[in-house]
Amino acid sequence: MTILRIETSVNREHSVTRKLTDRIISTLDDANVVTRDIATNPLPLIDSSWASARVKPEDERSALDKEALALSDALVAEVQAADTIVIGAPIYNFTIPASLKAWIDLIARVGVTFRYTENGPEGLLQNKRVIVAFASGGTGLDSAADFASGYLRFMLGFLGLTDVTFVAADQLAMDAEGTIARANAQIDALRQAA
Known part of the structure; x- marks a missing residue:
């Protein structure tokens, strides 16, 4: 099994999402882990x-076109090769970090990761599991102030990634110990379900 780990927290040793992604990955046995830390190495x-x-057909792309798409192609290949994608998604100002939006923009490619059909758009990244480590100081998961989880569910689903689980350490400023304990229990439940 191949796991693609996407880290977006600008905090290193104090990052809750990085600790959660560590724990999530530890529950997925015998996996090859590919890490893309887009906070440390911005896109x-x-x-x-x-x-x-x-938008140009592949056989009509110039050397400059290919260069412009090289990183995007590499990011798409990482997603295509993954069986499971683990995303660290801390909440910054009620939504996802800009680095995660940049990653989504680079992998959302018509004709590559989604296509338009007579029945509407169809995601081409299918049969993959996504686990999102969600952490926030005050924003509750799925609350009126949470502009992150709905966007992530929509965009991932648009690309065909519909098996999405959120592990939430939300509202840390109100009850850090309790919310981390609940997140760890969610991770333990993932381990039991595997």
């Missing part, structure tokens, strides 16, 4: 060169 934002290159 570029999409630009006009990328946007122009992605």
Whole structure:
């Protein structure tokens, strides 16, 4: 089994999501783990060169087009090769970190990770499991102030990733010990379900 681990927290040793992703991965036995730490090694934002290159047929792309898409191609290949994707998603200002949005922008590719059909869009990244380690200071998972989890569920589903589980250490500022204990119990339940 191959696990793709996406880390987005700018906190290193004090990151709750990094601790949760460590624990989640420890429950997934005998796995090859590929880590993409996009907080430590930030991704570029999409630009006009990328946007122009992605709509050209592959056999018509210039060397500059291929260069513009090289990182995006590598990120898509990592997702395609993964059986399970573990995403650390701390909440920054009520939504996902900009680094995670940049990753999504780079992997959302028409004709590659989704396509349009006569019945509407169809995600092409199917039969994969996603586990999101969600942490926040005051925002409750699925609360009116949570603009992260709904967006992630929608975008992942749009790409065909519909088996999504959230492990939530939310509202840490109110009850850090209790919410971490509940998150760890959720991880233990994942282990039992595996």
